[in-house]
Amino acid sequence: MVFSSIPFLFYFLVLFLALYYVVPFKLKNYVLLVFSLLFYAWGEPIYVFLMMFSAGVDWLDGLMLEKHPKAKKLYLTIAIVINLGLLCFFKYANFLMGAVSSVFKIAVPAVNVTLPIGISFYTFQSMSYSLDVYRGNAKVEHNYFYYLMYVSMFPQLIAGPIVRYQTIADEVRNRQITKENFVNGVSRFLLGLFKKVLLANALGELFTLVSAESNVPAATAWLGLIGFALQIYFDFSGYSDMAIGLGLMMGFHFLENFDHPYISRSVTEFWRRWHMSLSTWFRDYVYIPLGGNRVSVGRHIFNLMVVWLLTGFWHGAAYNFILWGIYYGVLLILEKYVYGSALEKAPTLVKHIYTIFAFMIGWSLFAFDDMGAFGKFFVSLFGANGFADAKTFFYFRSYIISILIGVVCSTPLIGDFLKKEHKPAVELLISLVTAVLFIMAVAALVTDSYNPFLYFRF
Amino acid sequence: MHKKINAILIPVIMIALLGAFVLLPPKDFSERENRYLAPAPKLSIGTVTDGSFMEDIADYVSDHFPFRDFWIGVNTRVGLMRGKTLINGVYFADDDYLIEKYEPSGNMKKIATVVNNFADKVDAKVTFMAVPTSVVINRDRLPAGTEGDADAQLEELKELYDALDCYTIELTELLTKRNNSGQVFYRLDHHWTNTGALAAYGEYYKLMRSLGDPVSAVEKRYKHQEWAATISPGLLSDTRDMFYSHTYKEVSDTFRGTLFNKVGECGLGCDTITSLYLGPMFLEMISCRTEDGTQVPLFDDSKLETADQYAYFLSGNHPFLTISYEGAVETIYISKDTGPGPLEMQEAILPDILIVKDSFANCMIPLMLGDYASITVLDPRYYGDSISSYVNENGIDEVLFVYNMNTLGTDLGIRRIK
Incomplete structure (x- = not known):
């Protein structure tokens, strides 16, 4: 099930919240668990058992780590091997077999497994528990159902953020379900819903139209790419907002996942603001264990490349995602060792143009999992098919308002405005606008127009 | 707060x-x-x-x-x-x-092969009428920059006609011209109006008459004209006028069709449906039956009360219909004060036609009534038997395919024709 759908909004969520608030505190975790399993089973009726198994492995591992502190390394290794083994099999087997057969020119039997939705998110989440317990950073959870609730918790299950166990460990048994949390949660959820339905979907439509054409002129290609860049940001950060909002309604406090990445002034800064739960995961569990930056230059470059290769590959089992990771690895190394200091001294405008150009090129890699299609699109960006044609004007006219709204909304302007206390009349007006936006969002969902789920490859 | x-x-x-x-x-x-x-x-x-x-x-x-x-x-x-x-x-x-967006299907060659194979098997004259849709005919009304859709459709149409070995009816220019003075397509529905259908049928009719080679059906038709002229000189500028002069009637001014349904209420008003008017006496003689013999009205007034008003024509889509005359054809001549005409003569000289079609043909078929002894209407989506055997066994003289370009490429019926 996805948040931006009529069944979720009007049935699942209403029913869940009603039940969740009514039952005594001791039962709340179980209500959340049951609804989370339902939520997942809605889209993956079979793979829900895989998730339960995967969670069971790490939960058991936690118990073992506690019981046999001397064999810590062994138990951790077992947990990691099983977690990554499952992830590799379900997510990467098809791709790896294909790669082996094309490299060695031999026939390899195809493994036709469909990717379980959200497997990358919950595997990383669950693995972080074993790792944290091993390092003594998290308490051991003795109740399997509580642990399963943490792994399967529907707000962040299928599109993040990756919530580490230590973040919510205390709140599993002891959390405040207050009016204030609920009020904040509702507005946060609505913000995410509007981002997804009113901005991401509207702009994604533009990219879908453009990428369906072949040999587009440069202006059309850039319009389409801008559409994609805004779509993926509002879609992804919208999901995170909805997750954080839902968490608040239940009394959980998840960490922020996006912080206006498009206003960054360097690629390094961009990655401090984009999908923070993933970058910190890789930082804490891969980069730092490899030695981080407290090593020789050569080793540091190696560490960065490993981390970014993996980050790219995490986003999907295809060559373009690997290239996308390598691309960012190279950019970050260049910023660190080549032109970082020059960039630092450059005028702000130059920094912005550089960063925007860098992530736009990144998105063009990310958007096409067919390298041939990417190649065609990439040369289009640089004028292989002329600058503009009649259709460019049509796209411009049809989407420029949405693009401008998107650009404004990707800066902190509106958020800052909403944070301030205003006169009651203004506050009332804000609420009325919210209601109108909600009606627009429901209208888009009922009409069942373009409403894609972007994370089925993650 | x-x-x-x-x-x-x-x-x-x-x-x-x-x-x-x-x-x-x-x-x-x-x-x-x-x-x-x-x-x-x-x-x-x-x-x-x-x-x-x-x-x-x-x-x-x-x-x-x-x-x-x-x-x-x-x-x-x-x-x-x-x-x-x-x-x-x-x-x-x-x-x-x-106006519906046009997406090229790339299936035109496949469809042409199916139709060519079919045409080889039958003894009748086979004609394909691919109707360019609103996106082509109302090209000048399209939002700036989207004319490429019209070009894409014309390209597919050309590809189809180039690959077809049967007769084809070229409608683009004709309908565009007709659209300048009248309305060839509804505003809120994807179908063409009677104006469009009549112009297109006229083109088909002209083709059949112009064919120089002695095809039985055409010969029959000429004979029919000569014969009819002896009964009613002066009335017949056109064979169709023998049975009725074309009078039209506005039957609905509340029509909001398929395209309206896609966008909902947004202040675009309604279309009017103008239909051929046939007198009750004439209608009484028409037998329009489905495969199991159920009589279906040629014009179904009750459908004008529903949301799908286009189903007024032929009362919607049917897998199989035969339209012919029943009882005394003479009555029509009596009604027109031209004296009784012999029924046997009538049946002998008019050709039989089979129409393989989508819903676009529904409003065209009533316009053809006077020119054929029988009209068989087939929707291959629902007709699994061999159509070519049907044509040969029943002595059909003409086969006409009527499809609109918007759905032809994705139509599942036409590719199953055998």
């Missing part, structure tokens, strides 16, 4: 809608959309494990959402406010025209 208001206002809206869903009686059929709404899904282990139960629930909930039409209209208006002119696959064109 706005957050507090939100936390009350939004749940209230949601619960009100939920209440409306529970309290409003469930509907089985949407007249406006002319389709059965998704039924309440059945829960079983099988439907849950393969996920179909969940999909069905989503369809059910979306289909039965309260005030669906209102929401669709809101969504369209929001899109228009954003400056969009393409919403749900429909262009908002000049003069309040809705």
